[in-house]
Amino acid sequence: xxxxxxxxxxxxxxxxxxxxxxxxxxxxxxxxxxxxxxxxxxxxxxxxxxxxxxxxxxxxxxxxxxxxxxxxxxxxxxxxxxxxxxxxxxxxxxxxxxxxxxxxxxxxxxxxxxxxxxxxxxxxxxxxxxxxxxxxxxxxxxxxxxxxxxxxxxxxxxxxxxxxxxxxxxxxxxxxxxxxxxxxxxxxxxxxxxxxxxxxxxxxxxxxxxxxxxxxxxxxxxxxxxxxxxxxxxxxxxxxxxxxxxxxxxxxxxxxxxxxxxxxxxxxxxxxxxxxxxxxxxxxxxxxxxxxxxxxxxxxxxxxxxxxxxxxxxxx
Numbered sequence: 001x002x003x004x005x006x007x008x009x010x011x012x013x014x015x016x017x018x019x020x021x022x023x024x025x026x027x028x029x030x031x032x033x034x035x036x037x038x039x040x041x042x043x044x045x046x047x048x049x050x051x052x053x054x055x056x057x058x059x060x061x062x063x064x065x066x067x068x069x070x071x072x073x074x075x076x077x078x079x080x081x082x083x084x085x086x087x088x089x090x091x092x093x094x095x096x097x098x099x100x101x102x103x104x105x106x107x108x109x110x111x112x113x114x115x116x117x118x119x120x121x122x123x124x125x126x127x128x129x130x131x132x133x134x135x136x137x138x139x140x141x142x143x144x145x146x147x148x149x150x151x152x153x154x155x156x157x158x159x160x161x162x163x164x165x166x167x168x169x170x171x172x173x174x175x176x177x178x179x180x181x182x183x184x185x186x187x188x189x190x191x192x193x194x195x196x197x198x199x200x201x202x203x204x205x206x207x208x209x210x211x212x213x214x215x216x217x218x219x220x221x222x223x224x225x226x227x228x229x230x231x232x233x234x235x236x237x238x239x240x241x242x243x244x245x246x247x248x249x250x251x252x253x254x255x256x257x258x259x260x261x262x263x264x265x266x267x268x269x270x271x272x273x274x275x276x277x278x279x280x281x282x283x284x285x286x287x288x289x290x291x292x293x294x295x296x297x298x299x300x301x302x303x304x305x306x307x308x309x310x311x312x313x314x315x316x
Contacts, residue, residue: 002166002189003166003188004133004166004188004189007133007166010032010035010037010064011036012036013188013189013190014036014037014179014190014191015037015039015114015189015191015192016028016036016037016039016066017068017141017143017193018040018070018093018193019039019043019193019279020073021041021043022043022264022265023039023041023042023043023045024203025054025060026202026203027199027202028040028053028065029060029065030060030201030293032061032065034293034297035297036297037064037065037066038063038066039066039067039068040054040065040068042068042074042076043073045074046076050080050083051083051087054067054087055087065091066089066091066092066093067084067091068094069092069093069094069095070097071096072096073144081105081106084106084109085109085110088110090111091112091113092106093114094114095115095135096144099113099129099131100129100130103129103130104130112132113130113132114134114168115129115134115135116135116137117135117159118138118145118146118148118150123159123167133168133188134165134166134167136156136159136168136170136187137152137191138150138153138155138156140152140232140281141193141281142220142232142233142279142281143232144231145222146230147230152170152172155171156185156186157186160185160186166188167188168189170191173191173192173283174192174194174287175299175300175303176300179301180304180311183304184308192283194279194280197209198289198290200290200293201292205268205269205270207271208267208268208271211234211236211280212284212287213287213289213290215234215280215285215287219234219284220234220280220282221234221239221243223239223242224242224255224259226250226255227246227251228252229252229259232279233280234278234279236267236278237274238263238273238275239277242258259277263277
């Protein structure tokens, strides 16, 4: 076990990204059962909706899983945080906001805290506030992203050098080669989102999964630059409409309305290309199959081991 797996009580150093309002118990539990850390993303869901997913996840697995709260996105932060103690959730990840006010209470409730960061400054502040783990997310990642646009390859070693706590690498990782490369850069583990969408257990629309399978190296686009609200999505009819709105000039309020979680659900769960968007990271270009979560985890771990062994042999 490394420092991360020991801390989080998991077998493999692989964590699921939050996925916001399309989070579900089926995929979360499958990832935890396979040895990783499944994650429920609260998104903008009500406390009652999140609680139902938590209860179903507990019915499906007795392994640890995480609860992700995007602090400036959820309108129910304190209510959802109250569920941590109620259901003995052992890991909470905090993103999109300042984690400092919440960390002491989460520790008091028995939870380890992961803070998502996109810069050295953010990581140092999170460590000073008492977070247990840093999830350093590069610009390749899906969904709402940092305006700093720093890539994972250069972000990870800098944050590893800047803090003393375990670092999880996120953004552009979806196979054993990616895991091996991040471990070589000093990360203690990885976080993946897009790769887990294209799995048998993931209850998303088949069109969403197929878009990932069919993706090339340039099948994702950035929307929201013009209003400072960067989001990486798969290219589809809806994302083209968003970009056209930006060309013509769009307000932040209108952009937020058109990229609300309602349109996320329409794309991801209903597969309606013209009416909703599908979050997707650049790693989509490397995804070519739809395995079970167990099969995926085993292949990633075996391939990572082989990559690291081959690299070692080059220097013998």
